Amino acid sequence: MKLPYEWQIGWRYTRAGKRTTGNGFISFIALVSMSGIALGVAALIVVLSVMNGFQEQVxxxxLSVLAHIEIFSPTGSMPDWQRTAFEARRNPAVIGAAPYVDAQALLTRQDAVSGVALRGVEPSLEPQVSDIDKDMKAGRLTDLQPGTFNIVLGADLAANLGVSAGDKITLVAPEGSLTPAGMLPRLKQFTVSGVFESGHYEYDSTLALINIHDAEVLFRVTAPTGVRLRLKDMQQAPRVARELSHTLSGDLYIRDWTQQNKTWFSAVKIEKRMMFVILTLIIAVAAFNLVSSLVMTVTNKQADIAILRTLGAQPGSIMKIFFIQGITIGFIGTASGVALGCLIAWSIPWLVPMIEHLFGVQFLPPSVYFINELPSELVASDVIRIGIIAFIMSAVATLYPSWRGAKVRPAEALRYE
Structure with a gap:
């Protein structure tokens, strides 16, 4: 099928040769514009993929340590936790429920002291609401039997205290005991029965687990603090929490995981938006280069335009020629950028460790970023959105040069030819 002459001429201008100095320079500017669009699109895809991966990993x-939903009483004690767990399990979105006791304490061994978030758990039910049993590096979660006063520590916490499975540590409870000598801290010796590593530095360095009955004895409580739930789909946690607030009996507080880490997730979302805006400016700069290259093409091709006009071409056809040239450059640049960005984003999981190994650097210290590897999650919707925006910006950039080409007057253009 024979294409209209506007398309043929527009594509021919796009791949103009270097027979003259002017054509060669214009071709170079067009190549720079195309490369700028491609690099901008690729950079935006890679950055958003890394941010998506970072958010998903963290x-x-x-949530391998935290529950999707926590239910607790304003009094700090839930004697009838079984009924609450039963009522919560009636919701089809809930797949697991387990009681817990939350407290703060100090762990000491020789000269090492560390504050910890202490959690009393039921070993037989805890796997329903967390993945700690799968993250065990040493020992088993089932070793936390009532009366044994065993304790499971996060990997970084164990390293800070210099202990491993089988060692003894001393736990200092915040509530003291009243004696004739005054208020004395309550001390209890525990045996380290296991070490877990979730990959999240904050919890690996601050969380310790003991049996829920040992926690009740140690902190002098008669019932669990509350019930932790796991859902089929973590993204539905806010909706399920609202439903449970209407179906559970009793005066209870309900908190989902998005509320527990609301500040962090909001900050990541804002950062992602700002990075999108900032990196889109790179594409805008490349689009301005496209304007300059097309303006130079129009200036260089004034004689061609005049001849076409004398042969009967309408101003709209002249405008279409340069518009086709511009969107062709924009399309090739956008497509190249999408391909390059997807390739780099897909290669990050093995490319970054190779670079770290070669140069002896670490891009993500776990104590700062919570994770120790650079993740990447390529989201199709992000790629499509970036491609569409880049192409639209390229198309808009062609409007003024195309309009200027359509305004060329044949008599003036051919006067000095």
């Missing part, structure tokens, strides 16, 4: 590692 979220998943958080």
């Amino acid at each position: 979220r998943d590692r958080m």
Whole structure:
């Protein structure tokens, strides 16, 4: 099928040769514009993929330790936790429920002292609401039997205290005991029965687990603090929490995981938006280069335009020629950028460790970023959105040069030819 002459001429201008100095320079400017669009699109895809991966990794590692929903009493004690767990399990979105006791304490061994978030758990039910049993590096979660006063520590916490499985440590409870000598801290010796590593530095360095009955004895409480739930789909946690607030009996507080880490997730979302805006400016700069290259093409091709006009071409056809040239450059640049960005984003999981190994650097210290590897999650919707925006900006950039080409007057253009 023979294409209209506007398309043929527009594509021919796009791949103009270097027979003259002017054509060669214009071709170079067009190549720079195309490369700028491609690099901008690729950079935006890679950055957003890394941010998506970072958010997903941190979220998943958080939720391997945290519950999707927590239900607790304003009094700090829930004697009838079984009924609450039963009522919660009646919701089809809930797949697991387990009681817990939350407290703060100090762990000491020789000269090492560390504050910890202490959690009393039921070993037989805890796997329903967390993945700690799968994250065990040493020992088993089932070793936390009532009366044994065993304790499971996060990997970084164990390293800070210099202990491993089988060692003894001393736990200092915040509530003291009243004696004739005054208020004395309550001390209890525990045996380290296991070490877990969730991959999330904050919890690996601050969380310790003991049996829920040992926690009740140690902190002098008669019932669990509350019930932790796991859902089929973590993204539905806010909706399920609202539903449970209407179906559970009693005066209870309900908190989902998005509320527990609301500040962090909001900050990541804002950062992602700002990075999108900032990196889109790179594409805008490349689009301005496209304007300059097309303006130079129009200036260089004034004689061609005049001849076409004398042969009967309408101003709209002349405008279409340069518009086709511009969107062709924009399309090739956008497509190249999408391909390059997807390739780099897909290669990050093995490319970054190779660079770290070669140069002896670490891009993500776990004590700062919670994770120790650079993740990447390529989201199709992000890629499509970036491609569409880049192409639209390229198309808009062609409007003024195309309009200027359509305004060329044949008599003036041919006067000095």
